[in-house]
Amino acid sequence: MGGLIAKGLFLEDNFNPKSTKIIITLATPHTPVLLLDTHIDDYYTRVNNFWDEFSGHNITIVSVGGGPRDLLVKSSATPTPHASINVITPDIPGVWLSVDHLCILWCNEFVLVVARSLFESVDYRTKQIIDDFELRQKIFNYHFLDRSGSKRYHRSIYPAEVPLWGSYRGENTWVQMNTTQMDWTVPKVMKPAHITVSLHTAADVLAIDARNHETRDWIFACVVETSISNMRVCKTGINLSMKAKIFPHKSGHKRKFALVDLSKLRMDGFTHVVVRTLPTDEKVAVTMELVRKRNRTLIGETNYLPKTTLISRTEPNALYYAVDMKSVVKPWNSYRLYVESHNCSIPSPGAVVSVNVPWNSEGSTSLLSDSTRSIPITIFDSKPAGKDVGDVKAHILLNPKCTYSIRLEYSIWLSIGALFTKVSLTIASYITVCLLLTLAYQLKALQEDSSCPLLQLAMPVAAKPYVVIQATALVSAVVQHISPYVPLLPTTDIQGNVGFVEMLIIPFVLYLASFAIVYISGIAMIVCIVFQGQAYNNVLLRFLNKFFFGLAWMSEWAMSGANKVPIVVSAFMVTVAYSACGGLALAIGLGFYFFKMVSLYEDFWEEIVYWPLRVLKAKLKQRKDKSVVTPKFQIPPVDDFSFHLTLLMLWTLTTILHVPSVLTWAKNYRYSNTLEPDPGFINGVIMSVCVGFLWQAEVPKSGLVGSKYLSHAVFMAAVLAMTFAQTTLYRLPVIVSGVFICVTLHQLVAPCFSEEEEPIPQLVEADSVQGGSGDLKSQLTELLQASSLSSLGQELSSSASSDLPAGDDGTDDEADDKNGAAEENGASEAEGNATPSSDASTSSFEQISEREIT
Numbered sequence: 001m002g003g004l005i006a007k008g009l010f011l012e013d014n015f016n017p018k019s020t021k022i023i024i025t026l027a028t029p030h031t032p033v034l035l036l037d038t039h040i041d042d043y044y045t046r047v048n049n050f051w052d053e054f055s056g057h058n059i060t061i062v063s064v065g066g067g068p069r070d071l072l073v074k075s076s077a078t079p080t081p082h083a084s085i086n087v088i089t090p091d092i093p094g095v096w097l098s099v100d101h102l103c104i105l106w107c108n109e110f111v112l113v114v115a116r117s118l119f120e121s122v123d124y125r126t127k128q129i130i131d132d133f134e135l136r137q138k139i140f141n142y143h144f145l146d147r148s149g150s151k152r153y154h155r156s157i158y159p160a161e162v163p164l165w166g167s168y169r170g171e172n173t174w175v176q177m178n179t180t181q182m183d184w185t186v187p188k189v190m191k192p193a194h195i196t197v198s199l200h201t202a203a204d205v206l207a208i209d210a211r212n213h214e215t216r217d218w219i220f221a222c223v224v225e226t227s228i229s230n231m232r233v234c235k236t237g238i239n240l241s242m243k244a245k246i247f248p249h250k251s252g253h254k255r256k257f258a259l260v261d262l263s264k265l266r267m268d269g270f271t272h273v274v275v276r277t278l279p280t281d282e283k284v285a286v287t288m289e290l291v292r293k294r295n296r297t298l299i300g301e302t303n304y305l306p307k308t309t310l311i312s313r314t315e316p317n318a319l320y321y322a323v324d325m326k327s328v329v330k331p332w333n334s335y336r337l338y339v340e341s342h343n344c345s346i347p348s349p350g351a352v353v354s355v356n357v358p359w360n361s362e363g364s365t366s367l368l369s370d371s372t373r374s375i376p377i378t379i380f381d382s383k384p385a386g387k388d389v390g391d392v393k394a395h396i397l398l399n400p401k402c403t404y405s406i407r408l409e410y411s412i413w414l415s416i417g418a419l420f421t422k423v424s425l426t427i428a429s430y431i432t433v434c435l436l437l438t439l440a441y442q443l444k445a446l447q448e449d450s451s452c453p454l455l456q457l458a459m460p461v462a463a464k465p466y467v468v469i470q471a472t473a474l475v476s477a478v479v480q481h482i483s484p485y486v487p488l489l490p491t492t493d494i495q496g497n498v499g500f501v502e503m504l505i506i507p508f509v510l511y512l513a514s515f516a517i518v519y520i521s522g523i524a525m526i527v528c529i530v531f532q533g534q535a536y537n538n539v540l541l542r543f544l545n546k547f548f549f550g551l552a553w554m555s556e557w558a559m560s561g562a563n564k565v566p567i568v569v570s571a572f573m574v575t576v577a578y579s580a581c582g583g584l585a586l587a588i589g590l591g592f593y594f595f596k597m598v599s600l601y602e603d604f605w606e607e608i609v610y611w612p613l614r615v616l617k618a619k620l621k622q623r624k625d626k627s628v629v630t631p632k633f634q635i636p637p638v639d640d641f642s643f644h645l646t647l648l649m650l651w652t653l654t655t656i657l658h659v660p661s662v663l664t665w666a667k668n669y670r671y672s673n674t675l676e677p678d679p680g681f682i683n684g685v686i687m688s689v690c691v692g693f694l695w696q697a698e699v700p701k702s703g704l705v706g707s708k709y710l711s712h713a714v715f716m717a718a719v720l721a722m723t724f725a726q727t728t729l730y731r732l733p734v735i736v737s738g739v740f741i742c743v744t745l746h747q748l749v750a751p752c753f754s755e756e757e758e759p760i761p762q763l764v765e766a767d768s769v770q771g772g773s774g775d776l777k778s779q780l781t782e783l784l785q786a787s788s789l790s791s792l793g794q795e796l797s798s799s800a801s802s803d804l805p806a807g808d809d810g811t812d813d814e815a816d817d818k819n820g821a822a823e824e825n826g827a828s829e830a831e832g833n834a835t836p837s838s839d840a841s842t843s844s845f846e847q848i849s850e851r852e853i854t
Helices: 002-011 038-053 108-120 133-144 262-267 412-448 455-462 465-485 500-545 552-564 567-579 582-609 611-622 639-657 659-667 681-694 707-724 731-753 772-784 789-802 813-831 838-842
Strands: 022-026 060-065 085-088 161-163 173-176 181-186 193-198 205-211 219-222 226-228 231-233 236-239 245-247 255-261 272-277 284-291 297-299 307-311 320-325 335-342 352-356 364-367 374-377 392-397 403-410
Touching: 002 022, 002 038, 060 133, 085 133, 108 133, 173 231, 181 193, 193 231, 193 284, 205 272, 219 255, 255 262, 272 284, 297 307, 320 403, 352 374, 412 455, 412 500, 412 639, 412 707, 412 731, 455 500, 455 639, 465 500, 465 707, 500 552, 500 582, 500 639, 552 567, 552 582, 567 582, 567 681, 582 639, 582 659, 582 681, 639 659, 639 681, 639 731, 681 731, 707 731
Parallel strands: 022 060, 060 085, 173 193, 297 320
Antiparallel strands: 161 236, 181 284, 193 272, 205 255, 205 284, 219 236, 219 272, 226 231, 245 255, 307 403, 320 392, 335 374, 335 403, 352 364, 352 392
């Protein structure tokens, strides 16, 4: 972010813009990587608006990206329209390597390029940065883009016209190229050597590969007018040396490569091209080839096949080939180009592949070896629609002593990687959409079925991608159409010129990935609650012990009180949001929410554990009444657990989005207890207040008025999240907070307008009802008279006393029969006025007298 801050200094009132002449940004995201709060968005907007209108265009701005290895700041985020040069390190001459986000600071090859540029930007007379903007621009262009030879720009200032004959004393050597290919290699050069190439040929391109060639002015176009000693010579030549570019070499020697357009030179009236080499004691090699561009340009298309062979064998002694990659227009159109050598008489020099992307500086130059026989061809930004900017092209410099096979293979992994790099940050939006659609379905089920299905059961039915994707496309089109007429309407995160793949295929794939993430995360959360709930409670107790002076009973009392009166926790979270930051309040709420889920699971498990006791009660009653049946196992309702699990996952996602603000607060805590400004304050307060009711009340309530309308509102919130919050992630917590408000108000207000219905709870499931209507009435009466689990001891004692002889307990069988008949009549009379209640449904046993057991 340092480069962006450097641009932002110009917004300060006390800053003098004339004091700055050069700005070099290294891996700076000029387009925001993560928009987690409105403050970053506002800062980017203010900086970019200032530079759009800034009149001081004499400032040289260079933006450098790290290339594919920079996983933190993708290369598509580093270019800026305000920069004079936008480039990535693999395309910088002399670097030719991708670097990560930290390595860009100390990569030796790149540091040398920056240092040379800065030193040459200093005026040696004034000891200040050069005021001439055009000269500074040429210096940085030479070092970062077009270095053709020397390490210093001032030594590479090429004169327009150079004398060729008679410029050096002594004898000159003139050699004429009589064939289409020529390899001129000498151990040392004793006198100036000139190789002339006639333009009277069918070829339209001259490829030149010079190795260990130190001559600065070395390529010329001229008109041969004189013949001296049977040699056709040029007296002067037009300098073409700037058309060369340095390439990597195996041995580390300098290697220069140039492509000379012969067609244009013929149109300008030239007759020859001259390649000059000045005297040197070093070995020099120059290889040249006359080619027809049409014959040496391969069409890089696989024709919907996974791979294809562009050419099985190159022409003998071939020096240059090109591959025109017309199909590389999107980041997911990624290929791997294979250049494999065969029958090499001399292994060195190796082949070099230079990839050129015409609409931005995303090219690369790679030296191929026996271990590295392929290079990836991928782009970070799509080709501009409706503009003729050219196609991606790969220039291949070969070793003439070898033959090569060139293959092209579509790389599914490179395509997935490029696509993931481009759209990975939108996954948070799709996860939110899956959770909101699940919540919408649960709210609808609460009114229609009086039950709330578990997350894993509701998602396959509720989270249907084709519905929400089509609705998002429709809303996005409408918003883009009316946005010019509604100034306050926020912009969508969906581009207007996207195609079929961007609008449907990619969202569908992302949605399926998000669906799997939510589904697996829900299972993992349930597993954690089931198997790690007790461990979590122990950790929480140890944490509370530090605040209660090690008194375990006080910690347990505090946890129990917080569970019974959660509004106290809600008030504490609001206090934290005011005194510290909203993100910290959400983190505390997440910890308590998990504790709440553990408590709900324990209540659910208690119902299952008590089921054997109900079976024991039925067995005891069967000793008197054979018509009593053993209850079947029935899973207790999990509506509250299912409902809160979805809300917990929404809460977790919102907390994760506010983690950066919590880290910022913790880092600055020594200076201030409160985070200013706090992007999570409003969301933290709203959600803390809402859960104060959601945790305390019996939520969710089924059969409430307006549940369907609330379900539709939550669905629209999911559509808004996909439309406005795919990359503008700070809008997601706002949408989630709005959903929490709606759910809380509905659960709080709707019961006042709903008719109360208390359905008879079904505790047991009988195989059959025996004994007629009288037996059924007696079973209902027994359920209504059920008592708490504490009566188990009395029942067991009654059972023990009934085994004594009749004389011992002062009763006889006849009296028992009379008393039993009287009790049956009383129960029959009370049955008509009895009303089932939840207490009756949850009790484990009812009082069983000695007579009933015997």
